[in-house]
Amino acid sequence: MNPQEVLYKHNLKKTACREGILSVMLDLGHPLSENEIREELSSKFDRTTFYRSFKTLLEKRIIHKIVVDNQVVKYALDNSVTYKEKHAHFYCKKCDSVICLDDIPVNEPVVPNGFEASETEIIIKGVCSTCKNTK
Amino acid sequence: MNPQEVLYKHNLKKTACREGILSVMLDLGHPLSENEIREELSSKFDRTTFYRSFKTLLEKRIIHKIVVDNQVVKYALDNSVTYKEKHAHFYCKKCDSVICLDDIPVNEPVVPNGFEASETEIIIKGVCSTCKNTK
DNA sequence: CACACAAATGCAACAATGATGCAATTAAAT
DNA sequence: ATTTAATTGCATCATTGTTGCATTTGTGTG
Numbered sequence: 001m002n003p004q005e006v007l008y009k010h011n012l013k014k015t016a017c018r019e020g021i022l023s024v025m026l027d028l029g030h031p032l033s034e035n036e037i038r039e040e041l042s043s044k045f046d047r048t049t050f051y052r053s054f055k056t057l058l059e060k061r062i063i064h065k066i067v068v069d070n071q072v073v074k075y076a077l078d079n080s081v082t083y084k085e086k087h088a089h090f091y092c093k094k095c096d097s098v099i100c101l102d103d104i105p106v107n108e109p110v111v112p113n114g115f116e117a118s119e120t121e122i123i124i125k126g127v128c129s130t131c132k133n134t135k
Numbered sequence: 136m137n138p139q140e141v142l143y144k145h146n147l148k149k150t151a152c153r154e155g156i157l158s159v160m161l162d163l164g165h166p167l168s169e170n171e172i173r174e175e176l177s178s179k180f181d182r183t184t185f186y187r188s189f190k191t192l193l194e195k196r197i198i199h200k201i202v203v204d205n206q207v208v209k210y211a212l213d214n215s216v217t218y219k220e221k222h223a224h225f226y227c228k229k230c231d232s233v234i235c236l237d238d239i240p241v242n243e244p245v246v247p248n249g250f251e252a253s254e255t256e257i258i259i260k261g262v263c264s265t266c267k268n269t270k
Numbered sequence: 271c272a273c274a275c276a277a278a279t280g281c282a283a284c285a286a287t288g289a290t291g292c293a294a295t296t297a298a299a300t
Numbered sequence: 301a302t303t304t305a306a307t308t309g310c311a312t313c314a315t316t317g318t319t320g321c322a323t324t325t326g327t328g329t330g
Contacts, residue, residue, distance in 0.1 A: 013296085013297055013298075013305095013306065013307070014297070014298090015296080015297075015306090015307065015308085016308095017307085017308080018307095034287095045308085045309090046308070046309050046310075047287090047309095048288095048289085048290090048308080048309070048310080049307080049308055049309070051287085051288070051289080052289095052307080052308085053307095056307095065205075067202070067204060067205040069202060070200075070202040070205055070208060070316095070317095071286095071317090073205060073287090088244075090246060090247075090250065090252075093253075101246070101247070103247070104245050104246070104247075105245070107242065109223075109259040109261075110239050110240070111225060111236070111239070111259055111261065112225075112236070112238070112239075112264070113264070114263075114264030114267060114268070115225065115261060115262070115263055115264050115267070116261045116262045116267060117225075117259050117260070117261040118228075118260055118261045118262075119259070119260045119261070120257065120258070120259050120260070121256075121257070121258045121259075121260070122255065122256070122257050123255070123256045124244040124246055124252050124254070124255050124256075125252070125253055125254045125255070125256070126244075126246065126250060126251045126252040126253045126254070127250070127251045127253075128249075128250055129247070129248070129249030129250050132249060132250075132251060133249070148276095148277065148278070148325085148326055148327075149326070149327090150277090150278060150279085150325080150326075151279095151325095152278085152279080153278095169316095180279085180280090181279070181280045181281075182280095182316090183279080183280070183281080183317095183318085183319090184278075184279055184280070186316085186317070186318080187278080187279085188278090191278095205287095205288095206288090206315095208316090
């Protein structure tokens with residue numbers, strides 16, 4: 001899977017910014033923040049363009065957004081091989097990274113009578129294995 | 136339980152802003168945003184003072200913060216009768232309200248080998264019973 | 271009760287982020 | 301190659317979180 005294919009499949013124009021974002025995300029393979037992606041691309045694009053590209057990719061469900069505690073925002077590809085619609089996220093407090101836990105089961109949400117649940121977001125915080133091994 | 140007691144118990148000075156915030160939160164009994172609380176108090180205090188009061192109350196674990204999707208921020212009392220350290224939150228997409236689901240069981244987090252989990256945040260989104268009944 | 275000191279407040283100011291309007295540029299279908 | 305709609309860059313604004321600083325206030329001490 002390459003950026004061009006992804007854009008084509010979703011009827012999106014092949015623009016430099018979108019291709020850049022997708023290329024970085026496909027290369028690195030883990031959730032990234034806007035700044036992390038921008039650094040990889042040497043800040044070639046305007047902040048607004050970036051912002052709008054993410055918005056488009058989110059709308060087309062090519063990527064999803066993970067927010068931790070109102071400050072950490074990461075984007076992850078939806079179309080990885082292991083991607084599951086429902087999955088939890090792990091946030092490492094030490095290295096600030098986010099990991100999609102595609103293998104961890106997510107139970108059906110239980111809500112009080114009369115309530116209707118449509119989505120569940122689970123964020124598990126802690127320390128990732130890499131950080132645990134590098135004290 | 137009244138605001139004065141709460142502040143006294145946590146060695147906090149009895150200030151008008153803190154008392155106001157706690158008073159509104161105790162009265163209304165459900166998670167509230169900064170703006171909702173400020174409106175109840177007729178904007179009597181500066182934004183910074185508000186911000187710092189919340190920070191203090193959070194540090195003392197008198198209240199906790201619930202963030203939904205990076206934009207909705209609500210504060211809830213920790214010391215309600217039914218309060219549980221671990222609990223999920225329900226977010227109603229229609230009325231923008233948040234409810235602490237103290238009765239809903241929260242499973243121990245499952246994480247990959249080598250990872251260490253310390254906290255879990257669960258936000259269930261949907262429609263609350265009030266909004267479901269008022270179409 | 272008055273005093274003193276630490277804490278809290280209000281104000282100005284700044285950074286980061288999300289968002290919009292608009293003119294210039296570009297992708298891609300014809 | 302031409303045309304048109306979409307995208308971009310820029311200016312700009314709103315909101316939120318944050319800090320510094322001078323002023324005010326709460327509260328324990330005498």
